[in-house]
Amino acid sequence: MSHTLLPAEPHTFEKxxxxxxxxQVHPENPQSRLIKQAVEIIKAGGVVVYPTDSxxxxxxxxxxxxxxxxxxxxxxxxxxxxxxxxxRDLSQLxxxxxxxxxxxxxxxxxxxxxYTFILNATREVPRMLLHPKRRTIGLRVPSHxxxxxxxxxxxxxxMSTSLILPGEKEPMSxxxxxxxxxxxxxxxxxxxxxxxxxxxxxVSLVDDEVVLVRVGCGxxxxxxxxx
Numbered sequence: 001m002s003h004t005l006l007p008a009e010p011h012t013f014e015k016x017x018x019x020x021x022x023x024q025v026h027p028e029n030p031q032s033r034l035i036k037q038a039v040e041i042i043k044a045g046g047v048v049v050y051p052t053d054s055x056x057x058x059x060x061x062x063x064x065x066x067x068x069x070x071x072x073x074x075x076x077x078x079x080x081x082x083x084x085x086x087x088r089d090l091s092q093l094x095x096x097x098x099x100x101x102x103x104x105x106x107x108x109x110x111x112x113x114x115y116t117f118i119l120n121a122t123r124e125v126p127r128m129l130l131h132p133k134r135r136t137i138g139l140r141v142p143s144h145x146x147x148x149x150x151x152x153x154x155x156x157x158x159m160s161t162s163l164i165l166p167g168e169k170e171p172m173s174x175x176x177x178x179x180x181x182x183x184x185x186x187x188x189x190x191x192x193x194x195x196x197x198x199x200x201x202x203v204s205l206v207d208d209e210v211v212l213v214r215v216g217c218g219x220x221x222x223x224x225x226x227x
Contacts, residue, residue: 046187055171
């Protein structure tokens with residue numbers, strides 16, 4: 001398997017994004033060299049497409065206002081759209097969300113996995129990522145080895161949203177199509193093979209209520225029973 005299809009050159013993430021880099025990363029045993037390069041791009045303000053256990057996502061460094069606005073433009077999202085903090089594990093998630101005992105039990109039983117949980121946010125969450133009227137945030141812990149490797153190397157959550165283009169209902173799944181369409185709109189595309197066609201299942205755990213918000217690729221049954 002070839003690695004970097006474009007040379008790993010220093011990036012400047014200003015107006016006129018250069019052609020994105022394209023890394024082919026093994027979906028089960030990610031190459032550490034490529035993961036390190038990917039994290040350097042994220043830390044430098046880059047917008048990165050990467051695979052999760054539900055579908056491909058587009059993400060950036062937490063709190064990077066310029067990168068967040070680029071993702072909003074890419075997906076044509078208004079300021080009411082809730083972004084998701086993709087976390088390495090439950091202990092990291094707990095820094096950004098208020099988790100009571102009941103919520104913790106549900107989270108422990110279903111993470112890592114293809115679920116996004118909406119919880120009350122702590123003060124650690126940048127204001128621009130919060131729901132404008134309720135101080136809530138979506139969080140998830142993916143099981144995909146590439147996503148986990150990125151989060152491990154980065155040491156903090158990725159600000160993310162599913163890679164669903166304007167006018168489309170399903171996420172993009174073909175990395176080569178992503179390369180054709182997005183090569184001037186993102187800084188890196190991580191090819192981990194074909195992605196899923198469903199986003200994560202979304203469950204609200206706000207104010208001790210279990211509410212199934214969106215059915216995706218995660219089994220909704222446990223949350224229907226609790227609702």
